[in-house]
Structures are given as structure tokens and as C-alpha cells.
Amino acid sequence: MMELLPEGKSIGWMQAPPQWIFSHTLRFVGIVRIVIQDGEGFILINKGKALTFYFKHGRIELRGNAALDYFNSNPTIEFNLSKYTPEEMAEAMKICHIESGEPRQEGRAEVPAAPPAVVAVSQAPEPAPAPMPIRSEPVPSPAAAVPHTDSPAVEGARPRETGPETGARSVPERAAVPDRQATYEAPVQPAVPLPATIDEDDIRIISQIKKLNGIVAISVFNDDRNIVLMGDVEIEPLLRIARSLLATTRKITPHLDWGQFVHMTLQIPEGNVIIAPYRENYLCLLTTRTINIGHIRRILRDLQVNGEN
Amino acid sequence: MAVLKEILNKFLILNGVQAAMVVQENGEIIESMKSGIRLDEEMQGVIATLMLDSKATATSFGDAPLSMLFVEYADYFLIIGPVMEEFFLFVIAKNTANIGQITYAMKKNQEEIVSSL
Numbered sequence: 395m396m397e398l399l400p401e402g403k404s405i406g407w408m409q410a411p412p413q414w415i416f417s418h419t420l421r422f423v424g425i426v427r428i429v430i431q432d433g434e435g436f437i438l439i440n441k442g443k444a445l446t447f448y449f450k451h452g453r454i455e456l457r458g459n460a461a462l463d464y465f466n467s468n469p470t471i472e473f474n475l476s477k478y479t480p481e482e483m484a485e486a487m488k489i490c491h492i493e494s495g496e497p498r499q500e501g502r503a504e505v506p507a508a509p510p511a512v513v514a515v516s517q518a519p520e521p522a523p524a525p526m527p528i529r530s531e532p533v534p535s536p537a538a539a540v541p542h543t544d545s546p547a548v549e550g551a552r553p554r555e556t557g558p559e560t561g562a563r564s565v566p567e568r569a570a571v572p573d574r575q576a577t578y579e580a581p582v583q584p585a586v587p588l589p590a591t592i593d594e595d596d597i598r599i600i601s602q603i604k605k606l607n608g609i610v611a612i613s614v615f616n617d618d619r620n621i622v623l624m625g626d627v628e629i630e631p632l633l634r635i636a637r638s639l640l641a642t643t644r645k646i647t648p649h650l651d652w653g654q655f656v657h658m659t660l661q662i663p664e665g666n667v668i669i670a671p672y673r674e675n676y677l678c679l680l681t682t683r684t685i686n687i688g689h690i691r692r693i694l695r696d697l698q699v700n701g702e703n
Numbered sequence: 704m705a706v707l708k709e710i711l712n713k714f715l716i717l718n719g720v721q722a723a724m725v726v727q728e729n730g731e732i733i734e735s736m737k738s739g740i741r742l743d744e745e746m747q748g749v750i751a752t753l754m755l756d757s758k759a760t761a762t763s764f765g766d767a768p769l770s771m772l773f774v775e776y777a778d779y780f781l782i783i784g785p786v787m788e789e790f791f792l793f794v795i796a797k798n799t800a801n802i803g804q805i806t807y808a809m810k811k812n813q814e815e816i817v818s819s820l
Contacts, residue, residue: 634763635760635763635764638756638759638760638763639760642752642753642756642757642760645756646749646752646753646774647776649745649748649749650749650776652776652777652778652779653776653777653779654777655775655776656775656776656777656780657773657774657775658772658773658774658775659771659772659773659774660757660760660771660772661769661771661772661773662761662764662767662768662769663767663768664764664767687802688802688803691775691802
């Protein structure tokens with residue numbers, strides 16, 4: 395099924411709560427490919443309307459609401475957004491046996507082992523709950539930072555640009571493989587409201603930065619949580635470092651009459667961690683040592699200049 | 704320390720460099736050369752904060768040694784690089800300065816700084 399669908403133009407891989415997808419695809423036409431553990435699935439979206447949900451693990455297939463519920467049962471999922479042209483969308487809808495861009499009515503029925511076609515969903519998901527805060531503790535003081543051993547594997551990490559193989563360590567363990575006996579509970583509703591700070595343009599910009607040679611991971615974060623992450627790294631250790639750096643800049647900036655803060659780069663033998671303001675949030679980049687810092691500086695400056703306009 | 708001053712003066716010759724100093728990891732300034740910038744108490748506090756915080760942050764990366772810290776603002780930037788053990792080279796420059804030139808000079812003069820300490 396999935397292999398028949400048009401490839402589309404990939405915007406990038408990222409990790410976020412499932413609700414993030416629905417709140418950030420109002421202008422998106424294409425496919426969201428989802429990887430959970432060893433299984434994979436997709437959501438076909440036409441300008442904010444989810445047309446169909448599908449997930450497969452081994453011989454087990456979930457369609458429609460069953461697939462949606464399974465996606466929602468995971469606090470965070472890994473997914474790829476790929477844009478479709480109108481022709482590609484039409485082809486995908488044909489493959490999924492969807493006759494129009496409107497979702498069809500469908501109940502929450504048991505899914506047969508091998509139904510003839512993907513079942514369209516009954517309704518669009520609830521709008522835009524926020525991503526779950528991955529870490530809500532206060533920003534640690536760098537001076538009080540305790541060394542830990544679960545540092546990001548800079549050397550071993552690599553951009554996830556190809557297949558949906560598993561190994562994203564941030565995918566929670568409880569996202570267990572679904573089986574026929576599993577009961578699907580109501581979707582977990584994140585408690586924190588989502589600031590509408592990331593849109594499709596942001597994703598495109600962040601994705602473009604992620605594709606630069608030497609960028610291992612890129613995250614948009616704020617004081618409360620990670621908003622979006624692209625790259626195959628564990629987010630929490632990276633965020634700890636980023637927030638440490640951010641705390642340092644907040645301490646020193648009031649004492650320096652040097653203009654607006656542009657970025658801070660910490661270089662260690664394994665690579666660089668870079669933080670920079672990004673609109674009302676912050677960017678955190680994890681890079682290899684071989685990165686062209688001059689190039690990154692230019693990009694970060696341009697982002698700030700464009701953000702002010 | 705006259706030799707160290709001479710070495711630090713090599714940095715001031717570089718376009719846009721405002722200050723070059725050798726500092727300890729606790730932020731204490733061992734020697735400095737400056738041009739057009741004041742190393743007052745406030746700046747010393749900034750230096751101490753950066754040294755202590757960056758060491759703590761690098762340590763949280765599995766006790767990694769700090770290779771370099773680079774902080775950029777709209778008008779100025781600063782670079783901290785290790786010299787030996789607890790000694791670091793701290794350079795402040797205008798944002799028009801050439802970073803590559805500064806980091807090259809830091810590496811090139813490292814041994815000479817070490818031998819002068």
C-alpha cells in the first residue's frame with residue numbers, strides 16, 4: 395500500500411506529538427509518513443483535512459480511527475512531511491480509494507486483516523492541542539549542572555533522510571506494537587496550549603538548515619518544551635545543554651552593550667552545539683566539527699533579520 | 704609577563720580585535736591587552752560567568768574538554784579557547800573582524816603563550 399503512493403517532495407523528518415501534525419498542516423497538501431517502532435504508516439492530508447489514516451506493523455494493519463488512535467496513544471511520533479502536486483494527490487487518493495477531498499464517514503470498526511482499500515476517516519481530528527512538554531523542569535543552572543552519561547551521540551548520529559528504519563531513541567517504549575487484542579483508549583490530550591509559532595514556512599526553513607552538510611540535528615525550543623526536532627538524536631540531553639547555554643546568555647547579555655544576541659556556539663571534540671534566537675523561540679543546532687561556522691553564522695543572522703521584517 | 708603582553712598584542716593588530724587576554728577557568732584575568740574596550744568589574748563578571756558556565760556545560764557533555772566557545776552579538780563577538788589546563792585565551796572583537804584569522808592566531812600562538820605562563 396504505502397509503496398504505491400507517490401513519493402512527493404520531502405520537507406523533512408521530525409519528532410513531535412501527533413496533534414502537532416493537525417495543527418500545522420492547514421495549507422499542506424501531501425502525505426505524512428509516520429514511523430513508530432518497527433511499524434510505519436501515513437496520513438493523507440489535503441489543506442488541513444486528514445483524508446485517511448493507515449498504519450502497518452508486520453501483518454497487522456490499522457486503518458481509519460484505529461490508526462489515528464494508535465498515533466495519538468504515542469506522546470511523540472517520528473514523521474516526514476512530503477508535499478504533493480495536485481496530480482500526485484489525485485493519484486494518492488485513487489490508490490486509497492478516496493473519491494473526493496472530503497473525508498468519508500466511517501465508524502470505529504474492527505479492521506479486517508486484509509481489507510480491499512484504506513478506509514477514510516470519519517472526522518478531522520480535534521484542532522491543535524499542544525505538543526507535550528518533553529521536559530518541564532526549570533532551566534538548570536550551568537554552574538549546578540551535573541555530568542550525565544546520556545550525552546547525544548554526535549559521532550553516531552546521522553540525519554534521517556532516507557528510509558523509515560527504527561532507532562529514534564526518543565520514541566517512547568510504551569509505543570508498543572499494536573495487536574488485534576489491543577484496546578485503543580481515547581487520544582491523550584496534551585495539557586499545555588500550543589503557541590502558534592511554527593508554521594509551514596518555519597518547517598521549510600528549519601528543514602533547509604537541517605539539510606546543510608554537517609548539521610546532525612536541529613530543534614526549535616523554548617523555556618517549556620521542545621517544539622520541533624529534526625534529526626536522529628535524543629532530545630532531552632540536547633535540550634539540557636541548549637538551556638544551559640541559554641541561561642548563560644541571559645546572565646551576561648544585560649551586562650553587555652553589544653547589541654542583539656545572535657548566537658552562542660559551544661565547541662567540544664565531538665561537535666558543536668549552537669543556540670540562536672528564532673522569532674519568539676530558540677534554535678538549537680547540533681553539528682559535526684567539520685561544519686562551516688561562517689555559513690551557519692550567515693544563516694542565523696539572515697533568520698534574525700528576516701524575523702524582524 | 705612582558706612576553707605574554709607581547710603575544711597578546713599580536714591579536715590587537717588583527718582587524719577588529721578589541722581585547723585579548725589570558726584568563727583562568729575561574730574568570731580571573733592573568734594578563735590582558737585591550738584597545739577601545741574597558742575591562743571593568745561588570746566585564747570581569749561576564750568573563751567569570753562565561754568561564755564557569757561553559758566549563759559546567761561542557762562537563763555535562765560527558766566531561767568533554769571545551770574546545771571553543773563563541774558568543775556573537777550584533778556589534779561584537781567573543782571567542783574563548785583553551786591554552787593549557789586551567790588557562791584560556793579570551794578574545795573580544797567587532798563583528799567585522801575575521802573569525803578565521805583570530806582562531807588561526809589562537810592556535811598559532813598557543814605554544815608561545817604556554818611557554819610564557
